[in-house]
Amino acid sequence: MDLTRAELDVVVRRREYAADDVVTLTLADPRGAELPDWAPGAHIDLLMTPSLIRQYxxxxEPANRTEWRVGVLLDPNSRGGSQFVHDRLREGAMVRVxxxxxxxxxVSSPRYLFIAGGIGITPILPMITAAEAAGSQWQLLYGGRTRSSMPYLDVLERHGRRVTICCRDKREGPDFRTALTAALSxxxxxxxxxxxxxxxxxxxxxxACERWPDNSLHVERFSARSRDDTVEGLTSFELECRRSGVTFTVAQDQSIYQACEIAGVDVLGSCMEGVCGTCESDIIEGELDHRDSVLNDAEQDANETMMICVSRARSQRLVLDL
Structure with missing residues (x-):
């Protein structure tokens, strides 16, 4: 089974507010079975409708195989995902994931510096648990507008001085940028x-990390890095989908994902912005123009995988394991 495509139905076991406009959903198997395991940094897709898929x-706790937890901020500019979670996913509701x-x-390390802004604390929480279990030293810089807007403060403040809280209204803690400069100096x-x-x-x-050794910094983005989306300078190229046994041309104004759909190749996608990693595909042959916001520089240079919703070929021919 391709586990990147596997889906299951879960029930909202609990729903509670963690901060202003932040709701925590506790998800479980409706029959009480164990859920698939995961490691810190992982996300799941919520398939709220066939066309509304979001990553959280x-x-x-990774060790808790009976429950998954996600924290969802109600985005004032929501395109439908966070609004659906807040309005529709009540206790007892079913959702496919x-x-x-x-x-x-x-990555294993003797020391960690965790930095989070607002809802960006969610992937950091299980990392702190893992760092504690491994006996690693760690510090957290956590910034937000106000205390009431910052989820999971009650959990984090139990760690005492290892956690620095920076509120933008300056009623508490140091200035966030000043704290960042000091921590990364x-x-x-x-x-x-x-x-x-x-x-x-x-x-x-x-x-701030430009002077740090390579691969010191690891980031996760909410939105795509800015890039030139114009078709000027782009060229068409030939794409072979090796497993499907088809070859076709990807036009200058097409993404690989779009071309695959038209050709009838089975592809999986979600954000279409190169952020979520759902469409990641293995490269067999070809020179790449990586345009995603998922792979780091070393991963892009390795030329082993690509995000077909935004990345393209620099070479005239590209072969993918599709």
């Missing part, structure tokens, strides 16, 4: 930096 980080995938794995090859939050935070952390 698992924020519970895709099994956990992980593009933000926690001295590069340390034995510290893994894990960051999740809005794009402004990721850019600031990325700039």
């Amino acid at each position: 980080s698992l924020c519970g 895709r099994l956990p995938r992980n593009h933000f794995p926690l 001295e590069p340390d090859g034995n510290t893994g930096v894990y960051c999740c939050g809005p794009e402004g935070l990721l850019e600031a952390v990325g700039t």
